[in-house]
Amino acid sequence: MRRILFGVLVLVSGIVAAQTAQTAQTAQTAQTAQTTQTAQTTQTAPPPVTVSQARVRWLPGDLPMAGYFEITSHATRPLRLVGATSPAFGMVMLHRSVEEAGVSHMEHVDGVTLDPARSVMFAPGGYHLMLMQRRQDVHAGQEVPITLRFSDGATLTVRFRVAGVEGQ
Numbered sequence: 001m002r003r004i005l006f007g008v009l010v011l012v013s014g015i016v017a018a019q020t021a022q023t024a025q026t027a028q029t030a031q032t033a034q035t036t037q038t039a040q041t042t043q044t045a046p047p048p049v050t051v052s053q054a055r056v057r058w059l060p061g062d063l064p065m066a067g068y069f070e071i072t073s074h075a076t077r078p079l080r081l082v083g084a085t086s087p088a089f090g091m092v093m094l095h096r097s098v099e100e101a102g103v104s105h106m107e108h109v110d111g112v113t114l115d116p117a118r119s120v121m122f123a124p125g126g127y128h129l130m131l132m133q134r135r136q137d138v139h140a141g142q143e144v145p146i147t148l149r150f151s152d153g154a155t156l157t158v159r160f161r162v163a164g165v166e167g168q
């Protein structure tokens with residue numbers, strides 16, 4: 001009798017163990033699938049914006065150059081442009097030119113909010129990309145790729161035409 005009872009107990013605990021293992025494995029598989037899907041969505045969804053008139057105003061030597069463009073949002077909620085990078089420059093910052101008491105100076109901005117169905121101009125006297133630490137020769141007529149980065153992690157690479165000093 002004792003031996004039979006022992007056998008039943010082993011059988012029951014064996015079933016419980018198998019079920020627990022299976023449940024754990026199912027949960028893990030589901031989680032892995034979800035993580036993969038999230039990563040893919042982030043990677044493939046481009047930001048709903050259009051960029052036009054992308055240009056860089058060339059300056060000699062290693063002087064910081066300004067990047068200008070017009071960006072239009074097609075999103076239904078506000079987007080936030082938070083930065084930019086380029087293989088041609090060691091550092092790219094979001095700047096804004098401001099005039100205080102008749103004196104113009106530049107300041108760094110953490111980001112620029114793009115309202116739905118609106119355009120924001122990056123232009124002389126206002127917002128611009130400050131392109132610093134050239135990593136390669138940059139000359140007028142060339143195009144340099146600059147990647148715009150948004151707060152949700154989305155990125156958009158745009159080719160900026162390099163215009164001469166007089167080219168605004």
Ligand SMILES: [Cu+2]
Pocket residue numbers: 095096106107128129130
């Ligand atoms: Cu600047």
